[in-house]
Amino acid sequence: MSEAASKSPKLHPRDTPNPDAPPIKVVDLHKQFGDLEVLKGIDLEIERGEVVCVIGPSGSGKSTLLRSINLLEWPTSGKVYIEGIDMLDPDVNLDRVRTRIGMVFQQFNLFPHMTVLRNVTIAQLKVLGRTKSEATDIAEAMLRRVGLDDKLHAYPSQLSGGQQQRVAIARSLAMNPDMMLFDEPTSSLDPELVGEVLEVMRNLASEGMTMMVVTHEMGFAREVGTRLIFMDDGQILEQGDPKEVLANPQHARTQSFLSKVL
Amino acid sequence: MAFSLSDIRPTLRRRFARGSSYTIAAAVLILLIIYASRNWELLSRNFFNAEVAAKLFPNIFIALGNTLLYTLVAFVFGTLLAILLALLKISKGPLRWFAIVFIEIFRGLPALLTIFIFAFMLTMAFQFRWPGGNMWGGVVALIFVTGAYSAEIVRAGIDAVPKGQREAARSLGMSGLPTTVFVILPQAIRIVIPPLTNEFVLLLKDTALLFIAGATAFQRELTTFGRDGLTTHANSTPLVVAGLLYLLLTIPLTYLVGMLEKRMAVKK
Numbered sequence: 178m179s180e181a182a183s184k185s186p187k188l189h190p191r192d193t194p195n196p197d198a199p200p201i202k203v204v205d206l207h208k209q210f211g212d213l214e215v216l217k218g219i220d221l222e223i224e225r226g227e228v229v230c231v232i233g234p235s236g237s238g239k240s241t242l243l244r245s246i247n248l249l250e251w252p253t254s255g256k257v258y259i260e261g262i263d264m265l266d267p268d269v270n271l272d273r274v275r276t277r278i279g280m281v282f283q284q285f286n287l288f289p290h291m292t293v294l295r296n297v298t299i300a301q302l303k304v305l306g307r308t309k310s311e312a313t314d315i316a317e318a319m320l321r322r323v324g325l326d327d328k329l330h331a332y333p334s335q336l337s338g339g340q341q342q343r344v345a346i347a348r349s350l351a352m353n354p355d356m357m358l359f360d361e362p363t364s365s366l367d368p369e370l371v372g373e374v375l376e377v378m379r380n381l382a383s384e385g386m387t388m389m390v391v392t393h394e395m396g397f398a399r400e401v402g403t404r405l406i407f408m409d410d411g412q413i414l415e416q417g418d419p420k421e422v423l424a425n426p427q428h429a430r431t432q433s434f435l436s437k438v439l
Numbered sequence: 440m441a442f443s444l445s446d447i448r449p450t451l452r453r454r455f456a457r458g459s460s461y462t463i464a465a466a467v468l469i470l471l472i473i474y475a476s477r478n479w480e481l482l483s484r485n486f487f488n489a490e491v492a493a494k495l496f497p498n499i500f501i502a503l504g505n506t507l508l509y510t511l512v513a514f515v516f517g518t519l520l521a522i523l524l525a526l527l528k529i530s531k532g533p534l535r536w537f538a539i540v541f542i543e544i545f546r547g548l549p550a551l552l553t554i555f556i557f558a559f560m561l562t563m564a565f566q567f568r569w570p571g572g573n574m575w576g577g578v579v580a581l582i583f584v585t586g587a588y589s590a591e592i593v594r595a596g597i598d599a600v601p602k603g604q605r606e607a608a609r610s611l612g613m614s615g616l617p618t619t620v621f622v623i624l625p626q627a628i629r630i631v632i633p634p635l636t637n638e639f640v641l642l643l644k645d646t647a648l649l650f651i652a653g654a655t656a657f658q659r660e661l662t663t664f665g666r667d668g669l670t671t672h673a674n675s676t677p678l679v680v681a682g683l684l685y686l687l688l689t690i691p692l693t694y695l696v697g698m699l700e701k702r703m704a705v706k707k
């Protein structure tokens with residue numbers, strides 16, 4: 178196997194992140210699934226250290242927007258820039274850029290056949306080319322950060338949902354991402370486990386991580402978010418300071434959505 | 440939970456079918472016993488002859504060993520081939536078509552004909568010898584046949600791995616090949632262990648078809664050994680003993696498959 182090749186991906190000038198560019202910039206993004214237009218022209222710019230929370234009714238395109246940012250979904254048209262890198266440029270090494278974008282899923286998506294330690298080291302070993310001891314040290318540090326350094330040798334099925342999600346966060350952090358995307362990270366957790374995951378996310382935010390969080394946790398959005406985006410029917414209908422938006426929604430749709438969830 | 444007639448019907452039908460097949464089996468058994476008790480002398484001399492049976496040992500162990508060897512070799516390489524074919528078939532490149540054609544051909548041909556082609560026709564057409572003799576040409580044929588059948592099994596296993604697994608790996612920056620090798624395949628193989636074990640049982644029985652490949656004395660598998668014994672001793676006991684050895688292997692394996700399937704079902 179071409180292990181060596183994957184360890185040092187070809188460096189292309191257009192691959193080089195620009196520290197002055199916004200971590201995430203989306204321009205006139207459209208996404209269609211067949212005849213269904215799910216994103217209808219999204220413009221979005223996220224500054225370093227921002228914690229952007231995204232809310233909106235089911236099917237409004239929140240997940241699709243998040244997944245378009247690291248190109249798990251391929252946009253129908255529009256542009257996505259990560260730290261100034263044009264993600265749709267065919268010369269850009271996508272895998273390389275993706276290591277800088279952590280992603281956390283509603284269903285955790287831990288690798289069930291691997292121990293916690295292996296879950297957190299595998300991409301470090303296969304993508305970043307770190308040595309085993311380097312990767313293990315980093316994994317242990319990241320697991321300590323999420324309070325799970327005593328579970329190194331457990332399998333995901335032996336952990337609670339909250340613990341699994343924290344491992345998933347540690348797995349992303351181990352790649353040293355510049356930003357993190359969260360897609361309803363607490364939605365499939367039992368209520369008593371939501372807190373421990375939000376706590377980890379709150380710490381991340383206070384350490385200055387750039388975050389984009391699709392969530393139904395209005396408390397988190399209000400206290401931790403620096404910006405709240407309300408999406409409806411494939412568009413950003415309203416955005417602003419979370420406290421403002423939650424207290425004084427401008428749009429009738431936002432008002433009716435908030436009256437249902439608050 | 441609400442039941443409707445259509446829910447009950449299949450179970451009833453299955454129960455009825457099972458009941459009737461039990462009745463038929465019992466009737467056949469009773470007839471056999473009646474026949475056997477009248478002709479016991481003749482039967483035991485021809486089919487259960489202890490003297491002939493004794494002469495089969497220890498050489499029959501070589502044949503048993505060969506059966507297992509051919510089965511294992513064909514299974515290991517066949518499964519590797521199946522993984523390769525499955526990956527090609529779900530890929531988007533032009534090799535996809537190679538996999539599709541390969542699978543269709545080797546699933547569509549009778550295994551016996553494939554063995555014949557590999558053991559004799561190819562060697563004649565291309566003027567070469569299989570290292571180790573024609574027998575191994577036959578084993579290569581079995582590798583291809585198993586590879587073609589198991590490819591569909593493996594592909595189903597890959598499809599059964601949740602989509603989120605690939606997405607998680609890709610979002611960590613893993614490219615296609617490492618994602619497949621380290622994340623998808625290990626899970627897919629685990630899912631298809633029961634049907635692959637079943638394939639192993641089928642293969643074990645199919646090694647009997649190698650009898651047409653023309654084995655040397657030390658290459659004979661159980662069926663060839665039994666048939667040669669039939670000629671040597673003018674007696675059917677060798678085939679009966681060979682048959683019993685097959686059953687000794689296949690019946691426990693079949694139960695193992697059932698157990699594995701049940702365990703998988705519980706896990707879900």
Ligand SMILES: Nc1ncnc2c1ncn2[C@@H]1O[C@H](COP(=O)(O)OP(=O)(O)OP(=O)(O)O)[C@@H](O)[C@H]1O
Nearest residue numbers: 210211213215233234235236237238239240241242
């Ligand atoms: N791969 C796909 N193929 C076809 N349609 C899809 C696909 N993914 C999403 N959709 C559709 O796109 C629309 C938006 O989906 P999306 O998952 O982005 O919504 P969401 O805002 O995240 O909703 P939820 O709150 O339920 O998670 C939905 O109508 C969904 O059915």
Ligand SMILES: [Mg+2]
Nearest residue numbers: 239240241361
């Ligand atoms: Mg969603």
